[in-house]
Amino acid sequence: MTEFRTEQFTHKGGRPNNEDYCGFLTLKSFACWVAADGAGGHNGGETASKTAVEAVLEAFEASPGLTSRHLTNYLEKAQGEIIKKQQAPDLSSMRTTIALLVSDYKNCMWAHAGDTRLYMFKGSRIYFQTKDHSVPQALADAGEITVEEIRCHEDRNRILKCLGAEGGVRATIMDNKVSVEKGDAFLICTDGFWDNITETEMEIDYAKSETPEKWLCHMRSRIIRRVDGEYDNYSAIAVGVG
Template identity: 40%
Template sequence: MIIDTAKYTAPGGHEVNEDSILLLEDKGVFAVADGLGGHSSGEVASAAAVRYITENFSGNYDEKSIAELLEGANGYVAKNGAGGKTTIAAAFVHNDIFIPVNAGDSRVYYFRDGKIIFISKDHSVCRASVDMGMISFEEIRGNDDRSRLLKVLGGAEKLGAKCAAPITMQSGDAFLICSDGFWEYVLEGEMEADLLKSETPEKWLEYMLKRHILRAKNAGDNYSAVCGFIRGDEDKKVSTAPKGSLLLPLTLIFAAAAALGAGILLTNSNEPDATLGASADTAYASSEI
């Protein structure tokens, strides 16, 4: 399988972007970490989490090894996160198998035929309330307890990480990994609607970002997303645009954000990286897994 990806991260209404994005396309590792805004050094914690995964992923894609990797990241953040804590949402892809894992309320979404078939389970008071039938899933957004998390990296000595059930990928599938600052302002039905009208992951991300900016008015939390389109080796390449060629359509998004007081910097890269900074960052890539 080949995965075409797009990523975006921005500080929203804050001076510091505490989110970090990780793309290791050659290894099939994709992640978003969201440093906790109510704690000190959230940006240090999220950067530490993606650094640990980058440097310590062994290439073993079994669920036990991935869970152990997150346990190691938990300890590393506790020691090297300057007192900060962070969520993590990640996917490990190998041999047409997609393995999601998360801690906190950053999410992994998986789509087939334009519909969501998997959403990672938040480790939060709100999600626990959903499980107990006290509120609906849709009522998580805007709930007073939404920021009360039950599991994060750098918190408890033992994370208790568990992977969700592996998904066998099919050509035409898609995925989205994002921080809560992103999904708070983009509804699940909107994710599906925008996916159905998108030929590339960058176009899908563009549609969702338009919704986010119009709704949040760049006054919300940091927001980050990685999205991917999955295609078979025999399929026509989804994203063939050269670097910089997507500047024009994205200008509409960035102009709206600039009008709301956001500082924007457009970058393009095909290199695996962890993105952390005060300005927005966008990149597109294609890799064979």
């Protein structure tokens, strides 16, 4: 079985509260990693993201598997737990973005809702990255702005899909497995993280890092040099294969 090494961190940034939450669980035959970025005021964002991550990991532990149905079930569990907690008046508007990765140590699948992203790296290059469910991403897809302009667009915070909204789970969920090999890596990160570091910089820092811990350290150093004042929470999970 190929070894998977994980490092993660979450930081409140320049905000009084941290509405990001992340976690992972490794079992004998499967593993799951998940990050979320909440919103909702009155501690709603913090509650939403933590509820989502914990619910996904609990559902995964109870029924580990690597199919689109499994991923859907994990997200439905998270959606259900958030809806329950929305019955409290001060949590009625809470929502959260989410991205999750599941692997059997040979193959992997992922799902996401909102603008928390997942990147897969092969040969020190980005092999795949999720597309945000956001207004700027829709504009980029339509050719009205460039992908690079997503980061600075005035509607950057207008999210089109998330957990906690009415109508059930609305997410992008993979249909097929992707094989993983020694040297591959994954980065799951909230928008406060990727907003302050480019994809090219992610690749550069990955190429010069021997471990997920060093990779995150290099990227976090870039972010710290760039942010000031009331900047967003930022969180990431790095997973190295082999």
